[in-house]
Structure formats: structure tokens, C-alpha cells
Amino acid sequence: MSGEDYDGLDRGDNDGQKPDKMFTLKKWNAVAMWSWDVECDTCAICRVQVMDACLRCQGESKKDSYGKQDCVVVWGECNHSFHFCCMSLWVKQNNRCPLCQQEWSIQRMGK
Amino acid sequence: MITLNRKLKKEHTEPTNGLTTAESIVRRISVRDKLLIKEVQEMNENLPATCSVHFEDPNVLSEFILTVAPDEGYWQGGKFKFTVIVTEDYNMAPPRVKCQTRLWHPNINVDGDVCLSLLRQTSIDEHGWAPTRRLKDVVWGLNALFTDLLNFEDPLNIEAAEMYNKNKTEFQTKVQDYITKGKR
Numbered sequence: 001m002s003g004e005d006y007d008g009l010d011r012g013d014n015d016g017q018k019p020d021k022m023f024t025l026k027k028w029n030a031v032a033m034w035s036w037d038v039e040c041d042t043c044a045i046c047r048v049q050v051m052d053a054c055l056r057c058q059g060e061s062k063k064d065s066y067g068k069q070d071c072v073v074v075w076g077e078c079n080h081s082f083h084f085c086c087m088s089l090w091v092k093q094n095n096r097c098p099l100c101q102q103e104w105s106i107q108r109m110g111k
Numbered sequence: 112m113i114t115l116n117r118k119l120k121k122e123h124t125e126p127t128n129g130l131t132t133a134e135s136i137v138r139r140i141s142v143r144d145k146l147l148i149k150e151v152q153e154m155n156e157n158l159p160a161t162c163s164v165h166f167e168d169p170n171v172l173s174e175f176i177l178t179v180a181p182d183e184g185y186w187q188g189g190k191f192k193f194t195v196i197v198t199e200d201y202n203m204a205p206p207r208v209k210c211q212t213r214l215w216h217p218n219i220n221v222d223g224d225v226c227l228s229l230l231r232q233t234s235i236d237e238h239g240w241a242p243t244r245r246l247k248d249v250v251w252g253l254n255a256l257f258t259d260l261l262n263f264e265d266p267l268n269i270e271a272a273e274m275y276n277k278n279k280t281e282f283q284t285k286v287q288d289y290i291t292k293g294k295r
């Protein structure tokens with residue numbers, strides 16, 4: 001019983017109320033982020049996002065039948081991705097991935 | 112920079128006269144120039160303390176002079192000027208570099224030819240040119256030729272390397288002779 005008495009005394013110090021909240025959240029905005037599901041999202045050759053047309057094609061403004069810029073992405077066996085246009089220019093002189101120096105072979109192509 | 116951007120826009124809006132070869136040259140130049148807009152800025156922001164760059168014509172980003180003033184090693188006290196010319200096929204091909212200051216160095220001959228692996232167009236190993244390299248890497252490489260990348264094992268100026276292997280004092284004296292000769 002004496003223990004309870006002490007408790008009572010302690011509460012008395014806090015005026016017998018719950019402690020004040022540190023802060024109250026009055027309003028909040030949700031923000032969502034997204035990114036392409038690829039290991040390297042910028043073409044290391046022309047430094048443009050692989051999902052956009054490469055620097056060369058942007059200059060030419062080539063369009064495919066859907067009116068979109070026809071500049072596809074290529075993934076190597078090493079999992080590095082580049083614009084097909086950029087990579088085909090480079091492999092003409094050196095058939096290696098410029099990022100990891102592995103022999104370049106195409107794993108898949110597309111968007 | 113602003114003027115170049117405007118120039119690029121103008122090139123794109125100009126009507127084409129069906130001249131395919133002229134068009135393709137303009138296109139190649141513009142890819143290089145677009146890369147240069149980014150890379151020159153990046154190079155300036157990452158310039159080593161021993162380096163400075165100068166553009167003779169501020170509207171031409173493809174030609175500049177790099178000055179390296181080493182603060183340690185055999186070439187300390189010297190100032191070495193390199194002309195860097197970024198050709199139209201950049202970044203599939205490395206910039207062309209020539210040393211304008213006569214110097215005694217195992218990897219730079221007295222004609223100004225520079226032996227630096229990353230400037231090599233065709234290379235079997237990973238040290239050669241790759242389109243993933245940028246201007247700042249070239250500056251870093253040339254700067255490091257006086258320190259970390261100094262290589263007596265695979266010399267371009269064989270005489271200089273042999274002198275170093277035989278007599279380091281003689282080599283040091285000759286390096287400093289070239290520096291003082293250059294200052295006169």
C-alpha cells in the first residue's frame with residue numbers, strides 16, 4: 001500500500017494529467033517516387049536516360065510509326081544497358097562493354 | 112555557353128537543303144558540342160589545384176589549352192601547356208592532345224607527343240579510351256603523368272627513361288634544365 005502512496009505523490013508532481021504531446025501532425029501530403037527497373041538508368045555513352053532517345057536521335061528527331069522517337073535500349077549479358085544506337089557505334093571499334101570491359105553480347109533489346 | 116546553346120538551336124531550326132553529307136556533319140558536330148556543354152562545366156568544377164584551362168575562343172568548346180604546374184616531383188616549378196582538341200567523332204574517339212612545352216619526360220617526347228593509355232583509341236585492356244570517359248578524366252590523366260601515372264617501364268622518350276635508370280641526379284638536372292630553358 002505504501003508503494004501506491006508514492007505513486008500518488010509522483011502523479012501529483014505532474015498535476016495528475018497525461019504529459020503534453022511533443023507535437024501534433026495537422027496536415028500531411030503523400031509523395032510517391034518511381035524509377036525505371038534497370039541497373040543503370042542513364043546511358044553511360046551519351047549521358048541521356050536510356051528510356052529517352054539518345055543524344056544522336058534527339059538531334060535527328062527520328063520518329064517511329066507511333067510518332068515516338070525510335071531509339072531502343074540494349075542490355076548486355078553483363079546487365080549494363082545503353083542506347084542501341086550508342087552501343088552499336090562503340091562495338092564497331094571495341095567489342096567490350098565500356099563499363100565493365102566484358103566481351104559485349106546482347107542479352108535483350110527493347111524498351 | 113549561352114551563345115553555343117543558341118547556336119545549336121539555330122542549327123536545328125534552319126531549313127535543310129537536302130544535302131545529306133553536310134547534314135550528317137552538322138549532326139556529328141552537334142552531338143560532340145552537346146556533350147561538351149556538360150563536360151566542360153564538369154571539367155572546370157573538378158579541376159585539380161595544379162591545373163588551369165584556357166579557351167582561346169570562348170565560343171569554341173572543342174579546343175583549349177591545359178596548363179599543368181606540378182607542385183611535387185621532378186617537374187615541380189615547371190609549367191607545361193597541352194593543347195586539347197576534341198574532334199568531331201568525340202566521344203567515340205579520344206581528344207587529340209599535344210604538349211606545347213618542351214620537356215624531359217619518359218612519357219612525353221620532345222616533339223610533344225603524349226603517351227597516356229586513356230588517350231589511346233584502340234586498346235586491348237581497360238585502360239584505353241572508352242566513351243564513358245570524360246574531359247575531366249583526360250585532365251586528371253595528364254596531370255597525373257607528373258606523379259601517379261609517371262611510367263619509366265614503358266617509355267616514349269626511351270633516352271629519358273634510360274637516363275633515369277642509370278643516373279637519377281643527371282635525370283633531375285636535365286628535367287630542370289628544360290624547365291629553365293622554357294622560362295627564358
